[in-house]
Amino acid sequence: MSTTSLPPSLMATLPGEHYTDPGVFASEQKRIFESMWFCAVLAADLPKPGSFRTVQVGTESILITRARDNSIRAFYNVCRHRGARISTEECGEVKRAFQCPYHAWTYDLEGKLIAAPNLTKMPDLDRVEYGLVNVAVREWLGYVWVCLADEPPSFEDTVLGEVRTRLGDVASLDNYDVANLALGRRIVYDVKANWKLIVENFMECYHCATIHPELTEVLPEFADGYAAQYYVGHGALFGEDIQGFTVDGSEGLDRIPTISADQDRRYYAITIKPQVFVNMVPDHVIIHRMFPLAVDRTVVECDWLYLPEVVAEGRDISRSVELFHRVNEQDFEACERTQPSMSSRTYAKGGVLVPSEHHIGLFHDWVRGRLGE
Secondary structure: OOOOOOOOOOEEEEOHHHHOHHHHHHHHHHHHHHHOOEEEEHHOOOOOOOEEEEEEEOEEEEEEEEEOOOOOOEOOOOOOOOOOOOOOOEEEEEEOOEOOOOOEEEEEEOOOOOOOHHHHOOOOOOOOOOOOEOOEEEOOOOOOEEOOOOOOOOOOHHHHHHHHHHHHHOOHOOOOOOOOOEEEEEEEEEEEHHHHHHHHHHOOOHHHHHOOOOHHOOOOHHHOOHHHHHHOOOEOOOOOOOOOOOOOOOOOOOOOOOOOOHOOOOEEEEEEEOEEEEEEOOOEEEEEEEEEEOOOEEEEEEEEEHHHHHOOOOOOOOHHHHHHHHHHHHHHHHHHHHHHHHHOOOOOOOOOHHHHHHHHHHHHHHHHOOOOO
């Protein structure tokens, strides 16, 4: 099968090997995930000095913690002595320092080497130079973003640039005051599919009428196959009889007071390459963070964020969470159903994109560009 000669209405996809070849995935880890800004953890998950989380960014384990001055620091999770992992736990808390369990080299919360067996016999050892290796950090939307590049790209041009490309400006997202929302629910999905299949799925709605009955009931225009992300600045309007962004269309929670009148009763979605989805509705924001762990495995952490008083008062958010939880499960099942066929000889040259999916071609061009193809 060949897709080299296509009618004007169709566009070629990436070839199948882009979703199955470990060599391609290794290049993506180096040229994408280890060189771009990566949304790692929710800052609220580091509530006090000594709180930490470890995350996988490309091939590297990164240790993220809150220092004594309340700032957030990130380091390679590698002891400077013999390379042992400083922490093998996903999260936790230390009192004053991190200690390598192998030879007890000990580092303070700013990464400086402060103790080691027989350290006094090594007076020429610079404790800062042999401290933990720093990783660039930026806080935005209440999340900690890290970049492993020696010279990180401009956050304003890359991350905020994605928002401007999608919405036309950053102010439209600022209206949701995301950094001051509170975590209502987190669900972690272990998806047996390549990360690009998940991005492509999120960007289009050609599949919505087929697999998302609850979503198209709330957002009827999605049944026509055009996703919100197809149009700059567009937000999908709730159905006429829909009261809120809930699994049954019933009334939602307290509306975020800073959104504009134009944003009320609408759903907006943004893809921030390479691994973040932002979904905005009047009463909450849903953020997906992808962690590509293998060519055919991606862990997705999904956070539902609400006004602080909604969470503090223990309000019932179940109908709100259930809608997008079902959407996630439906989407990830579709991605897992697609992954095995990526290695089929019939997909060696790829598939096709229909007109409502042509914007995914720009994503494919971006991937090729990052890989130097």
